[in-house]
Amino acid sequence: MTITEKILAAHAGKAAVEPGEFIVARPDMVMGNDLSTAGAIGVLRKMGAAKVFDPEKIAIVFDHIVPARDIQAADLLKGVRQWVREQGIRHFFDEGRHGIAHIILPEQGLALPGNLIIGGDSHSCTYGAVGAFSTGVGHTDLAGVLALGEIWLKVPASIKSTYHGTLGPWIMGKDLILATIGKIGIDGALYQAMEFRGPALATLGMSERLTMCNMAIEAGGKSGIVAPDEVTLSYVRERATRPWTVYQSDPDARYVAEYDFEITGMRPQVAKPFSPDNVVPVDEVAGTPLDQVFIGSCTNAKLEDLRIAARILRGKKAHAGTRLIVIPASTWIWNQALKEGLLEIFAEAGAAVSTPTCGACFGGHTGVLGAGEVCLSTSNRNFVGRMGHPTAQSYLANPAVAAASAIKGCIAAPEEVL
Amino acid sequence: MIRGRVWKFGDDVNTDVIMPGKYLAMHDPAEIAPYIMEGIDPDFGKKAKPGDIIVAGKNFGCGSSRETAPGGLKAFGIGAIIAPTFARIFLRNAVNIGLPVLECPAAAADIREGDVVAVEMATGRITDETTGRTYQASPFPPFLQELIAAGGLIPYVRRRLGVA
Ligand code: SF4
Numbered sequence: 001m002t003i004t005e006k007i008l009a010a011h012a013g014k015a016a017v018e019p020g021e022f023i024v025a026r027p028d029m030v031m032g033n034d035l036s037t038a039g040a041i042g043v044l045r046k047m048g049a050a051k052v053f054d055p056e057k058i059a060i061v062f063d064h065i066v067p068a069r070d071i072q073a074a075d076l077l078k079g080v081r082q083w084v085r086e087q088g089i090r091h092f093f094d095e096g097r098h099g100i101a102h103i104i105l106p107e108q109g110l111a112l113p114g115n116l117i118i119g120g121d122s123h124s125c126t127y128g129a130v131g132a133f134s135t136g137v138g139h140t141d142l143a144g145v146l147a148l149g150e151i152w153l154k155v156p157a158s159i160k161s162t163y164h165g166t167l168g169p170w171i172m173g174k175d176l177i178l179a180t181i182g183k184i185g186i187d188g189a190l191y192q193a194m195e196f197r198g199p200a201l202a203t204l205g206m207s208e209r210l211t212m213c214n215m216a217i218e219a220g221g222k223s224g225i226v227a228p229d230e231v232t233l234s235y236v237r238e239r240a241t242r243p244w245t246v247y248q249s250d251p252d253a254r255y256v257a258e259y260d261f262e263i264t265g266m267r268p269q270v271a272k273p274f275s276p277d278n279v280v281p282v283d284e285v286a287g288t289p290l291d292q293v294f295i296g297s298c299t300n301a302k303l304e305d306l307r308i309a310a311r312i313l314r315g316k317k318a319h320a321g322t323r324l325i326v327i328p329a330s331t332w333i334w335n336q337a338l339k340e341g342l343l344e345i346f347a348e349a350g351a352a353v354s355t356p357t358c359g360a361c362f363g364g365h366t367g368v369l370g371a372g373e374v375c376l377s378t379s380n381r382n383f384v385g386r387m388g389h390p391t392a393q394s395y396l397a398n399p400a401v402a403a404a405s406a407i408k409g410c411i412a413a414p415e416e417v418l
Numbered sequence: 419m420i421r422g423r424v425w426k427f428g429d430d431v432n433t434d435v436i437m438p439g440k441y442l443a444m445h446d447p448a449e450i451a452p453y454i455m456e457g458i459d460p461d462f463g464k465k466a467k468p469g470d471i472i473v474a475g476k477n478f479g480c481g482s483s484r485e486t487a488p489g490g491l492k493a494f495g496i497g498a499i500i501a502p503t504f505a506r507i508f509l510r511n512a513v514n515i516g517l518p519v520l521e522c523p524a525a526a527a528d529i530r531e532g533d534v535v536a537v538e539m540a541t542g543r544i545t546d547e548t549t550g551r552t553y554q555a556s557p558f559p560p561f562l563q564e565l566i567a568a569g570g571l572i573p574y575v576r577r578r579l580g581v582a
Pocket residue numbers: 063064100101102121123296297298299357358361362379380
């Protein structure tokens with residue numbers, strides 16, 4: 001069996017499962033964000049469910065519209081706070097502890113190897129980076145699992161992507177996953193689990209693995225996963241809130257597709273508007289003028305991402321015609337970035353640095369694009385209207401490319417500004 | 419029996435165009451219904467009528483997990499959506515809230531905009547009344563058929579919880 005099949009079997013109380021089989025599984029952790037929890041609360045009322053299945057196995061994280069962006073948001077957040085209190089949910093990340101859920105859960109040791117995690121957000125596939133099975137659902141499904149503590153799942157077939165070679169300078173997990181999505185397309189992994197492995201992957205730290213699993217959904221994947229190794233375990237040991245289990249794919253595990261990627265010599269990758277699979281090497285779009293550069297989102301606003309952006313921006317200024325917005329992914333990361341002097345580097349470069357939030361990523365607030373504006377973003381989606389006006393355009397790239405592009409005022413490879 | 423006029427869309431119609439992010443904090447489906455498909459065709463909500471059917475290309479509903487996408491389509495009164503494949507979260511959400519979706523590559527390829535189409539959810543039979551052709555959608559597994567027959571996830575959970 002694959003690691004995915006083993007985790008699903010264990011949570012369905014079965015010795016083995018097969019791709020295509022329907023199971024009822026019991027999750028170890030259920031995540032709701034501000035928006036999906038608000039939706040789920042309404043559905044829970046209609047379901048007649050007064051109590052959640054287990055408050056200890058639930059994490060509620062405010063990320064999309066926090067700090068309240070308008071009156072409607074304020075009322076929504078207020079309603080969720082009250083419900084969280086009534087239900088006695090301890091793992092609650094309100095303003096002051098808040099951040100993007102997909103970064104908070106691993107960071108706070110709530111997403112662990114071998115776990116089955118259900119999240120009320122499509123990028124819940126991120127937690128696969130710690131060797132968990134994790135997938136996103138809508139708010140009605142979220143309500144169902146909050147009420148019953150179980151969920152039906154179809155066991156996905158697995159796709160194996162193996163990464164060979166050595167990473168060049170400024171090449172990150174983002175480039176590997178963009179290259180992968182560019183190759184297989186935005187439905188290349190539809191209904192399937194994406195397993196990432198190989199000698200190049202083994203050299204990547206948790207931050208890069210989180211970025212890769214985060215974007216499994218951009219290939220249509222149900223989940224993304226990296227089997228635990230020493231990198232995973234040393235990350236997890238520092239923060240785990242509960243015991244965990246390590247699973248590995250068997251040597252004779254079955255895959256529906258296998259892809260091999262040679263990383264040596266790879267150029268930074270950029271996804272052009274209007275799809276994350278519209279991927280080219282940075283050199284093909286270099287020189288494209290930019291109105292805004294956004295360093296943020298659950299994909300690339302981790303401490304490591306900010307450190308890389310700061311290395312490029314140190315002592316430099318963002319181009320006069322280009323707005324630079326930096327939004328660290330979590331409160332812990334924000335504090336750490338403050339202590340390390342990263343926020344100062346951004347501020348001196350002329351960036352608008354915000355408290356953690358999804359903000360500009362989904363065109364919600366804190367950096368929405370106007371008609372015809374062009375943005376380079378470290379986030380994960382660039383569909384029509386994603387970041388604002390339907391005629392605005394977004395390019396997706398890693399934080400090094402973002403920082404270099406902010407300095408040049410147009411899309412640029414990192415080495416161009418050093 | 420569901421019967422309506424067809425509106426056609428291409429491949430990979432994503433949730434950002436079905437229901438842009440600015441409407442995300444609105445949880446009342448009736449409030450968001452007029453804005454469906456705004457990212458592709460800002461006038462769709464004015465042109466289409468309740469009961470109309472959407473026929474689209476592969477991977478319909480890809481992108482975010484927002485239920486304002488299927489929720490808005492349902493609240494508007496879209497009768498059914500026919501596509502070769504659906505993005506998985508969209509498919510789950512649609513089944514959970516009782517928005518009829520059918521996977522049928524042949525029907526999705528043949529049926530033209532403006533055709534009048536009839537759909538029988540119980541059997542998965544699709545009839546293009548304009549051309550007279552019939553198609554068979556891939557049947558849902560028994561597990562999902564039960565959920566659909568129960569009227570979606572809310573009645574299903576009520577029953578499980580023993581709520582009258
Ligand atoms: S940062 Fe963007 S992609 Fe990530 S959870 Fe927030 S809105 Fe979704």
